[in-house]
Amino acid sequence: MSYILTTNNLTKVFHGKEVISQVNMNVKKGEIYGFLGPNGAGKTTIMKMMTNLIKPTSGEIEIFGEKLTDTSYEVLKRMGTIIEYPIFYEKLTAGENLDLHCEYMGYHDKKAIQHALDLVGLKDINDKPVKDFSLGMKQRLGIARAIITKPDLLILDEPINGLDPIGIKELRDLFKMLCKEYGITILISSHILGEIEQMADTIGVISNGKLIEEVSMENINGQHTEYIEIAVDNIKKAVFILENNLGIANFKVIEDGFIRIYDSSITQLDISKAFILNDVSVESISKKTSSLEDYFLKLINGGAIHA
Template sequence: MTYLLQTNQLTKSFKGKEIISEVTMHVKKGEIYGFLGPNGSGKTTTMKMITNLIKPTSGEIEIFGEKVMDNSVEFLKRMGVIIEYPIFYDNLTAKENLSFHCEYMGYYDKQSIDEAINLVGLKDIEDKKVKELSLGMKQRLGIARAISTKPELLVLDEPINGLDPIGIKELRDLFKVLCREYGMTLLISSHILAEMEQMSDTIGIIQNGKLIKEVSMETINGEQTEYIEVKVDNVKKAVYILEQHVGVRNFKIIAEQMIRIYEAKITQQDISKAFVQHDVGIESINRKHSSLEEYFLNSMNGEGIQL
């Protein structure tokens, strides 16, 4: 297995308190790695260590087959990075900002600037000063800057913040293109689980500074469970009917009015018929599949899907 990026027991302490604890992660060459976790879980701090913005207290980082040392800088020329909010020279145009960045990075293919601007959908505003751009446009410009030097590895911290649903879809499609057609490897943090589910090859889940799961989306999809979700007006009565009249034992109450039934042989018609006969009101009933969101929440709650 070829890993473009891997960490080993990566740990960071501030003022004697350990905030990142022995994180060992593996990002394969040519994949999109979705880095998930709630706010304050350690995503940004881990990414800052990977990009050498802050130094780890202990542990190792290896990128492009070489260990990252305190004075390592050359590897950064092969990376594109957005950590937290992208900062620009507000009085320069979008294109001038990209040109300045490429010159700083020692990358002199000016055609790549136009290509990056086109890829993120900013062609019509490339000559506007950055201070005139909206939050979403600045986010797109940050991605354009990150890809303008044709990096091998993209490290993107919450890159779709500030975008509307159309913009989010456009960037999701762009990330897939960068990975599949341009051969870039992407490490992306996000709290939008539905988007990560649609674009990621591997998922890493971090909680309280610890990497609690690292699993391929293929494995998650293979473990997905089909179930019937029914919303009723009386959960206690509905549960009694399921157990005593339908013979269902494998179910879970997930909300005040919501039940999930996991027995494959039971149909929606069986449940509806039993509830109607015993005067249980049904507000909705649907057959569904478990999602990345459920996998994530189960993992965070310590229930976990055992793989």
Template sequence: MTYIVKTNQLTKVYEGREVVAGVNMHVKQGEVYGFLGPNGAGKTTVLKMITNLIKPTSGDIEIFGEKLTNTSYEVLKRMGSIVEYPIFYEKLTAKENLYLHCEYMGHYDKKSIDQALDLVKLHNIDDKKVKDFSLGMKQRLGIARAITTKPELLILDEPINGLDPIGIKELRELFRMLCKEFGITLLVSSHILAEMEQMADTIGVIRNGKLIKEVSMKSIVMEQTDYMEVTVQDIKKAAYIVENHIGIKNFKIMSEQTIRIYEMTATQQEISKALIMNDVEIESINKKNSSLEEYFLNLIEGEETHA
């Protein structure tokens, strides 16, 4: 297995508080790695250490099989990144900003500037100064800058912030294309679960500075199972009927009115009939499928998912 990024017990302490604690991350070559966690979980701090913007308190980082040091200039040339909000020369145009970026990166294929702007769908902006760009346009320009030098590894911190639904869809398709057609490995942080579900090959879930799970999306999909969600007036009586009359053991009371049945040995009609025959009033009964959102929330809450 080839890992483009690998961290070993990566830790960062600020003012006596561990904001990142013993993170062991493994990003495979040629994949989209979704780095998931609520705001303040430590995502940006980890990405800043990987991009050499800040130094770890302890632990180490390997990129392209080399340990990251203060003098890892060649390694950093092979990376593109947006960490936090992208900053530009506001009085210059998009092309002028990208030209300067290529100059200090030592990248002299100027055709790549037009290609990058085309990929992120920034058109007809030749004379427009960046100060007049919308937040979404600046986010697109940041991604264009990150991919102009044809990096092997692309690190993006919350890249879809400020974009409308159409823009989010376009960038999602762009990221998949960069991965599949250009062979770029992407490490993308986000708190937007639905996007990661559609885009990532692997997810890493971080909570309170600790990486609590690394798992492939394929295995999550394989683990997901159908379940029945029943909303009733009398939850205790419903649970009794489900267990003792229908014979189902694998269920969970979700709230004062909702019960989830994970054991699909009885049909929806059979469950409804048994409850009604025993005077349990049903408000709704629906067959559902567990999602990444549930999986993620169960991890964040320290619970294991049934699915």
């Protein structure tokens, strides 16, 4: 197995508190690795250590087969990054900002500037200073800056913040294209689980500074199960009917008046009929398939799903 980035017992202590605890990540060459976790779980801290913005307290990071050190300049040249909110020279245009970036990166292909802007959908902005950009436009420019030197590894911290649904889809397609056609490995964090589900090959889930799961999306998809989700006005009575009238034990009550029924032998019609005959109002009923969100919430909540 060829790994482009690994961490070995990566640990960070701030003010006497261990915020990252012995994290072992393995990012394969040529894949999109989705990095998931609640706010404050440690995703950004780990990405900052991977890009030499902060130093680990203990443990090691290996990128392109080399241990990351204070003098890993050539390693960093092969990476593109967005960590937290991208910062620019606000009075300059997008092209001028990218030109400066290429200068200090030692990258002198001037045609790459317009190509990068085209890839992220920034057009007709030649004379517009960055200070007049929307949040979404700045996010796009940050991605353009991260990819302009055609890096081998992209590390992207919440890169689709501030984008509308159309923009999110455009960048999702862009990341998949960069991975497939350009061979760029991408480590991406996001709180939009549905987006990660549609692009990631592997996910790592972090909670309270600890990596609690690293698994391929193929394995997660193999665990997907169908269920019937029903919303009712009286949960207690509905549970009684499921257990005593229909003989169903394989179900889960979740918040906001929903019940998920995992018994494949029962139909939506049978359930609705039993509830209606027993004066339980059915507000909605549908067949669904468990998702990455369900899997994530189970991990974070220790096995309990909360809607």
